[in-house]
Amino acid sequence: MAGRPALLALDFDGVICDALEECALVTWLGGRPHDRAIPGPEQLRLVPREFIDRFRTVRDYARTLDHFVVAHLPEAAALGCQADFDRLYEALPSSYVQKFTDAANAARQWFRTRETDFWLDLHTLYPGVPELLRRHSGSVAIVTAKDEGSVHAILGRHGLDETVSAVFGECGRKAEAIEEISARWGVDLKDVTFIDDNLTNAVRVARTGAVSRWAQWGYQTPEHRAQNAEWGVPPLHLEDLAGLVPVPAAV
Template identity: 20%
Template sequence: MTTHLYALDFDGVLCDSCGESATSALKAAKIRWPELFERMDSSVDEWIIDQMHILRPVVETGYENLLLVRLLMEIRFPPIRRSSVSSSAGLTVEMILENWAELKPGLMKDWKEESEPLVNLFGKVRDEWIDKDLAGWIGANRLYPGIADALKFASSELYIVTTKQSRFADALLQQLAGITLPPHRIYGLGSGPKVQVLKQIQRKPEHKGLSFHFVEDRLKTLKNVVQEPELDGWNIYLCNWGYNTANERIEAESIPRIQLLEISDFSKKLK
């Protein structure tokens, strides 16, 4: 009988989806702002994809990838600039990486964008890619080493808690890991803040007496958990293979509740 429950983030913990998310965002940006990409050659696409790999740690929800693509375009091509953020002197990828949370609201306002239409567009582009080329879409993602076996042979109760749309997480678990989780075990985009999801999981009568574990690659999310007294019983982990920076890992080491996790230890824990 299992005595442990693991709530797992998806992107950055189980799956390296950066190639797929960057490519999908670029496709979606070309639909949303076609005028920005007129007369741009393939070298621009390649440059954007390269920069998106660097910027991936700042992305909390998928639609933010579209904003990053547009901001990169405005940095590279001054004549198309439409935001005060990109017009500031010397804005660099490194500055975006350090200040994204402060930059994003200004970009949304300057570009007159709302999150919901961007979420829907991002999802639509992914759905169309899956419909037309499932193998290509799957191939743009990869599970981190050892993850598939860790999930298949886990003796713990497993939940997915992610800001990714549930249908995409489910498809990747089936195609890359060969496992199917019941729908009620996957909390995706629209399920609410992760802190609230963890509370819901903890309160389920069937989970009484279990040891709770939450594995995440975003330090900001774990700091939110630390601030919730109701979640004091959770063991929380920052994985060191996901979308976080060296500075964030150093900061995590100074927070007693947060444990830094190696991928080899993660696989052992699930078993």
């Protein structure tokens, strides 16, 4: 009886592509009015450099779009650990966070649909990733905080959208998504390989029984590297991608 190939579940930002400037731009516009008469390239130039630097710090700790709101707090520039980040985020009123998230999503939607070339050019694929997706074509799921439409648009730009069988967008509970992938596709969790640059996500997925790898080329902190000495999630480097080959179907 024919077996099933292993499944590959990937985070998007920080694993498949680098979109730091795009995320910083929509975060900036999530906290102020978006003058749509100003084209995207000029909007990006108007974002203060100190805000982009602060966003870069926040990005290392954030897991979902709503977390990006912390970049609007001046004290975020001095973040030193996950607990400090969590404390800043949890102190914000939920109504403020929701208003920010809605505005940031609206800005992203505008650029994606009205200034498409500018928006797509803000996403750069990491080396080796296109080849990885093609090797595993048909057995790839994307599990990401980014919205599903954006994922399809970016992959389509590079001729890779057909390699992906499912996108779990705006996903804040990745361990549950991996369990759903396992059940939906009828594949044992031990045959699912998950890759994320956020150590917290990688640890939570590892506890499901799936194979979890911590991507070293995305966003991470010295604190996470120290913590992983205890947690032991196997690190994965870009040069390791060529060794991730699909499990052949049994006969």
